[in-house]
Amino acid sequence: MNKDKLKKITGARLFLPIICLIAVLLINVIKTPDFFNISVRNGVLYGYIIDVINRASELVILAVGMTLVTAASGGQDISVGAVMAVAAAVCCQILSGGQASVTQYQNSIILAVVAALLAAALCGAFNGLLVARLHIQPMVATLILYTAGRGIAQLVTNGQITYIRVDSYKMAGGYIGKCPIPTPIFFAIATVVVVALILKKTALGLYVESVGINGKAARLVGLNSTMIKFLTYVICGVLAGIAGIVASSRIYSADANNIGLNLEMDAILAVALGGNFLGGGKFSLVGSVIGAYTIQALTTTLYAMNVKADQLPVYKAIVVIIIVTLQSEVFKKFIAGLKSKKASGAVAEGGQKA
Amino acid sequence: MEQNVVLEMRDISKNFTGVRALSHVDFTLRKGEIHALMGENGAGKSTLIKVLTGVHEFESGTIHMDGKTGEIVNHSPQEAQENGISTVYQEVNLCPNLTVAENLFIGREPRKLGMINWKEMNERSEKLLESLNIHVPPTQMLDECSVAIQQMIAIARAVDMKCQVLILDEPTSSLDDDEVEKLFVLMRRLRDEGVGIIFVTHFLEQVYAVCDRITVLRNGELVGEYETKDLPRVMLVAKMMGKDFDDLADIKSAHEGKKTPETTPVIEAEGIGHKGTIKPFNIKINKGEVIGLTGLLGSGRSELVRAIYGADKADSGKLKVNGKEVKINSPLDAMKLGMAYLPEDRKAEGIIADLSVRENIIIALQAKRGMFHPLSRKEMEEAADKYIDMLQIKTASRETPIKSLSGGNQQKVILGRWLLTNPEYLILDEPTRGIDIGTKTEIQKIVLDLADEGMAVTFISSEVEEMLRTCSRMAVLRDGEKVGELEESELSQSSIMKAIAGGDDKNE
Numbered sequence: 001m002n003k004d005k006l007k008k009i010t011g012a013r014l015f016l017p018i019i020c021l022i023a024v025l026l027i028n029v030i031k032t033p034d035f036f037n038i039s040v041r042n043g044v045l046y047g048y049i050i051d052v053i054n055r056a057s058e059l060v061i062l063a064v065g066m067t068l069v070t071a072a073s074g075g076q077d078i079s080v081g082a083v084m085a086v087a088a089a090v091c092c093q094i095l096s097g098g099q100a101s102v103t104q105y106q107n108s109i110i111l112a113v114v115a116a117l118l119a120a121a122l123c124g125a126f127n128g129l130l131v132a133r134l135h136i137q138p139m140v141a142t143l144i145l146y147t148a149g150r151g152i153a154q155l156v157t158n159g160q161i162t163y164i165r166v167d168s169y170k171m172a173g174g175y176i177g178k179c180p181i182p183t184p185i186f187f188a189i190a191t192v193v194v195v196a197l198i199l200k201k202t203a204l205g206l207y208v209e210s211v212g213i214n215g216k217a218a219r220l221v222g223l224n225s226t227m228i229k230f231l232t233y234v235i236c237g238v239l240a241g242i243a244g245i246v247a248s249s250r251i252y253s254a255d256a257n258n259i260g261l262n263l264e265m266d267a268i269l270a271v272a273l274g275g276n277f278l279g280g281g282k283f284s285l286v287g288s289v290i291g292a293y294t295i296q297a298l299t300t301t302l303y304a305m306n307v308k309a310d311q312l313p314v315y316k317a318i319v320v321i322i323i324v325t326l327q328s329e330v331f332k333k334f335i336a337g338l339k340s341k342k343a344s345g346a347v348a349e350g351g352q353k354a
Numbered sequence: 355m356e357q358n359v360v361l362e363m364r365d366i367s368k369n370f371t372g373v374r375a376l377s378h379v380d381f382t383l384r385k386g387e388i389h390a391l392m393g394e395n396g397a398g399k400s401t402l403i404k405v406l407t408g409v410h411e412f413e414s415g416t417i418h419m420d421g422k423t424g425e426i427v428n429h430s431p432q433e434a435q436e437n438g439i440s441t442v443y444q445e446v447n448l449c450p451n452l453t454v455a456e457n458l459f460i461g462r463e464p465r466k467l468g469m470i471n472w473k474e475m476n477e478r479s480e481k482l483l484e485s486l487n488i489h490v491p492p493t494q495m496l497d498e499c500s501v502a503i504q505q506m507i508a509i510a511r512a513v514d515m516k517c518q519v520l521i522l523d524e525p526t527s528s529l530d531d532d533e534v535e536k537l538f539v540l541m542r543r544l545r546d547e548g549v550g551i552i553f554v555t556h557f558l559e560q561v562y563a564v565c566d567r568i569t570v571l572r573n574g575e576l577v578g579e580y581e582t583k584d585l586p587r588v589m590l591v592a593k594m595m596g597k598d599f600d601d602l603a604d605i606k607s608a609h610e611g612k613k614t615p616e617t618t619p620v621i622e623a624e625g626i627g628h629k630g631t632i633k634p635f636n637i638k639i640n641k642g643e644v645i646g647l648t649g650l651l652g653s654g655r656s657e658l659v660r661a662i663y664g665a666d667k668a669d670s671g672k673l674k675v676n677g678k679e680v681k682i683n684s685p686l687d688a689m690k691l692g693m694a695y696l697p698e699d700r701k702a703e704g705i706i707a708d709l710s711v712r713e714n715i716i717i718a719l720q721a722k723r724g725m726f727h728p729l730s731r732k733e734m735e736e737a738a739d740k741y742i743d744m745l746q747i748k749t750a751s752r753e754t755p756i757k758s759l760s761g762g763n764q765q766k767v768i769l770g771r772w773l774l775t776n777p778e779y780l781i782l783d784e785p786t787r788g789i790d791i792g793t794k795t796e797i798q799k800i801v802l803d804l805a806d807e808g809m810a811v812t813f814i815s816s817e818v819e820e821m822l823r824t825c826s827r828m829a830v831l832r833d834g835e836k837v838g839e840l841e842e843s844e845l846s847q848s849s850i851m852k853a854i855a856g857g858d859d860k861n862e
Contacts, residue, residue, distance in 0.1 A: 203720050203728040209709060210717055216703045220665060220695060221771070222686035222721035282708050 017275050017287050020323045021294045024301065032304050044180045048300060056296030057184030058084070058243040061191045062263060063270035063288040065236030068195075072208045072232040073131050074280030075138025076268045082149025083123045083237055084244030084260030089153035091116035091245055092162040092254035101163040109168070117241045123149065124237015125230070132229035146264070153256035163253045173250030184246050191239060192289055199285065208232060212280035266295050273323055294323075359420060360385045360550040361406075361439075361519050366415035368405055373750070375401040376412070379576045381569055383519060383550040385420070388541060390561045390582070391554045393571035394594055394790035396748060396760050399554050402571070403521055407434040407441050420518065440512030444524035444788060448508055450497035455479035457496050458511050482514050483507075486540055502533030506540060513544060520544065521552045526560060527788040530650050530816065538564045556790055558587055570594055595792050620692075620779050620810040623662060625671030632657040634670050635836035637829060639779065644801060644811040646825030648818070649854055654834040655814045656698050659781045663695040664688045676778075689722050692778035696768055696785055698814070700761065704768045707757040711749050711767055712738035714756045718771045741770030746796070762793035769797065779810045786815060798824050818850050830854060 028035040028048070038047040062080050069077045094115055097106030105112075123145055130141035176183050199205035210218040211225045219225050240260075247259045272278055273294055274287025295316075302315050325331055361383040368376040376398045383389050393399050404410040406417065408428030416425045419437060428434040431441065448457045455476045456463075464474040479492035488506050490499055499507070505525050512520055522541070526534045541551055541564060553565055561568060561582070568585060570577040570593045577593050585593075618641040627634035632654045639645050647655040661668040664682035673680055675691045682688050685695065697703035706714055716734045723729070729737070738752040745766040749759055756764055765785060772780060782801065786794040801824050805811050815821050821828065828840045830853040838853055 201728070203723075203725045206709075206713060206717065206720060206728075207725060210706050210713075213708050214702075214706045217697075217706050218717075220685050220697055220703055221718040222684075222689045223717075224684070224686065 013275055013284055014287055014290065016327050017273060017290045017294070020273060020326070021290055021297065024294055024297045024319075028297065028301050028304070031301070035304075040180060043178060044175055044182070048304060050182070052293065052297045052300045054182040054184055055300065056293050057182075057188040058247050058260070059263060059266055059270060059292040059296055060188040060289055061239050061243040061246070062267035063274075063292040064191055064195050064285060065232075065239035066264075066267045066271050067274070067276060067283050067285055067288040068208060068232040069138070069236045070268075070271050070276060070278055071212045071280055071283035072229045073138050074212055074278075075131065076264075076271075076278065077124075077127055077142045077233060077236050078139060078264045078268070079123065079127060079142040079145035079149055080236065080240040080243075080267055081260035081262065081264040082146055082153070083120050083240035084247055084263065085150050085153040085254075085256045086123060086156070087116040087120040087241035087244035088248035088254040088259045089156040089162075089256055090119045092164055092248060093156050095164050095166075095169065096162045098158075099162075100160045101165060103165045105164075105166060105169075113245060116245055117238055120237045120241025120244065121234055122237070124234040124240070127237065128230035128233030131233060132226045150256050153254070153259075157254055157256060161253050161255050165252060169249060170252050171249065172246050173248070173252075184250070187242065187246050191242065192285065195235075195239075196285055204228075204231075209282050213282070267292070269320060270295055273320075273327075275327060358384050361420070362418045363402075363406065364416045364418075366402065366405060366412055366417075368401055368410060368412045374574055376405065376574045378415075379571065379574070381576075382579065383552060384567075385518075385550055386545050386548045387566040388545050388551045388553055388564055390565040390568045391552055391571070392561065392568055392590065392594055393577075394762075394792050396573070396763075397571040397594070397790075398574040399571055400523070400760075401574070403441065403523060403552070403554065407431050407439060407521065435515060435517070438516065438518040439521065440515060440517035440519070441521040441523060442505065442508040442512060442525055444527055448496055448504060448511075451495065453493050453495055454483070454490055454499065454507055455492035457507060458482065458492070458514065462515075482510055486510050486513065486543070488540075500533070502529045502536065505529065506537065509537075509540060509544075513549070517549065519550050519552065521554070523554045524556070524788055525553075526555060526557060534560065556788060556794075558590065558791070561590075562587065591791060594790070619674075620676060621662065622674040622677075623671060624673075626661050626668045626673055627670045628657060628661045628666045629669055631666060631834060632661055633835040637662075637836065639810045639812060641778075641810055642805050642808045643827060644805045644813050644825045646821040646828040647812060647814045647831060648821055648828050648850055649831035653831040653854075654836070655831050656783050657834065658829075658831065658836065659695065659783060659812055659814065662688070663693055663781060665695065665697075686721065689718065689775060689777075692776075693781065694718070694772035694775055694777035694779070695781040696765075696772060696783060698783040698787075700765055700768065700787075705756050705764050708755055710753045711742065711747065711756050711759070712752040714767050715741055715770050715774060719774045722775055737774050741767075741774060745770050745800070762789040765789055765797070766793070769800070773804075777809065779812075780804065781812045781814075783814045784816065785813075786817075786820060794820070818847055821850070822847065 032048065035048045038045055038050060040046065065080065066076060069075070091112045094107045094112040095105050095109065096102045099106070127142050127145060130136045130144070131138050172183055172187065174183060207223055207228050210223060211228045215225045244259060248254050268278070270291035271288045273291030274284055274289070276283050276287055298316060298319055299312065302312055307315055359382055363379070363381040366376050366379045367374070379398065379402060381402065391399050391402070401410065405412045406428070408430045417427065419426055422437065426437055428437060428439070434441070449460065452460065458479050459475050463470045464478065465471055476492045483490060483492065486506070488503065488510060490503055490507070496504060496507070509520070509522070526537060529537065541553070545551060555561060565582050567579060568582055568590065569579045570590070572594065619638045620641050621637070621639040623635065623637045625634040625636065635658060637658070647658060649655050657666065660666045662673065664685050664687055667683060673682060680691055682691070688695070706717065709717070712734055715738045716729055719737070720729055735752065741747065742749060742752060747766045747770065748763050756767055759767065769785065785797055789797070798820065801811055801813060813821065813824055822845055825845070826842050828845060828850065829836055830838045830840065832854065840849060840853060
């Protein structure tokens, strides 16, 4: 009975992603005993763990979009980092009215945000058009904006870094009033909740999975595969836009070269670490979110261990290899094989005795 | 081990998470025989084959092979192959984007200085194909070959790897009669050369045409091994089903009495066609009638219904549904007009493999209702339970992924999916292909019941007998064109054959 229960727990989809996250956190506790310490300084929460959750926010938002795109189209959107930069550029450019640095909004913040999200949605629609309608491989299709996106952002800001030195603009990446919790965390939570609600309250989740598993069959049962794939890319674009605004608010500027740099790879990784198959089909949103926090925890850990920024990717890669191996089918089969060998050995011995 | 025996499996048992798939099964294969492995879906045929070829592990039992000392246990199909056991599956698992020769030698290419020796590979392929009487140039792309040729190439590959045991798992289900005959010639030749052949099939005629012995399984247990000549068909069916044989041919007559002739057309097509696949055709399908589409493979049977359903959008003609002219741009349009289409290729176009039985059943209705009107969990479960019960779908639970069901049960799920949408016009394209005889009869009965309730049905099947049993009228197709219709009074095996073959002036 107990064994069955154990099997049920270890067999659950999210078991390994959660174990990976716990493992990374455990290493932290050993290496940095004060990892889970949370203190209040200057009226806001402080501590490694808060930092991890805060810094992971953009990644979480991207991972949500990436999960949908992956599930529906069996491919990834590698342009999300660049789309973040485009959204940030559009937002800041409208707020600054074309100047390099302002201390007052030149245009309405609502207009700026809406325009930024529209630009991001447009980028998503472009990707979606290429993938869903023209059947271009997602990697190739999104490579276009991956390379061109930052150029477009530079064009928007006339090649300068636009600073918005207005306190209210810093809120999205900082703190709202006296609230001690960093605002990006709210953005991440809101995104996950809203998308999860949409999936739950509409049939979108089922549609996305059906299209991702068997596009032909999905069409014959009356689903518009093209439209559904297109939609996931638009959603992914909009979410990248939100992440872009948060990232730009953190540095109260639009730095086209650095906002969201290399974040697309982390987002894809988050989806994979979450136990999602990158070839599409069934997906777990929660898995991807756990994956995103795992990656950020890892990054923060390495910083805490005084690993230099330029060496970081090497260590990250090693850990990722381990995690991905643990989750691979081949490895699971290998373990199952070891177990059954042990079991059959026992049976054989028993047989001889009888 | 007995003389002449090439493979001996004794006392094989295998469990799948609590379900006993095989229970103390024995199987003996002799040199130079074709041995049919028979049983209904879920009887354990596939499991036995998979245990033998190392796809599955087994809990207890022994496998011995001629020329090998001691027990052999295969851990992978590769290992089985090295031990002289080759398998050719129903779905050809070769690489369609490679040439015939590449497929024959993939993984064991002749090499020269570490590089592939293309010349030698093509020459050896040519010799091999010639020796087996397969006429296809080695440099042709595999996907340009017919399914039958692909099947034979898979066999040729197995033969060239010096197999002692050749397993053919439903190799004929997508072949037409001519192609089957060619395959049989090849099988008989291999038998005469001393290869032991295990033949898994659902077609009784084929068993009697080509097999020397029959082993019957039922519910994971061995029923017995028989000489083909000592086991009449009826007995075989009875042994497979484990019950007295109720005359299959009689199901229609039971319905005949109830039938009232209706002439309310549900579907009227005028000049509907799709360039390159089906020439413009006229067809009228009435309420409460089962109309069969007959013709050889590739004659346009599927293409005709696909053009009506909007799976391949018709590029000419007019379509009326219930007397009203309609325009169908996509399957969803057709569904909204009360159509339902069970596609020919269950695996590629029917099932959504990783989704559960429940999700597979409700998906069409959900799509019809639209994204913003999701079915509640309770509605889904009720719908799923209803059809699992009504169609007697054998599944561990409604949450089991459909891919782990047997073919016949998968097909029932798809049928349930469409019945749930409550269609007026149901298209069934090869609904019984690769399905055991019990389920086949069930599906035929369901079709007749539905027609009795007033549904218009189009039924496509390669088996003339089955069509005769279910259809009240037939349309005949040849080379992508509808060439005629046969009324109920004209329906007979010979008249259909004549019409399919052409040359019957009445149909021109």
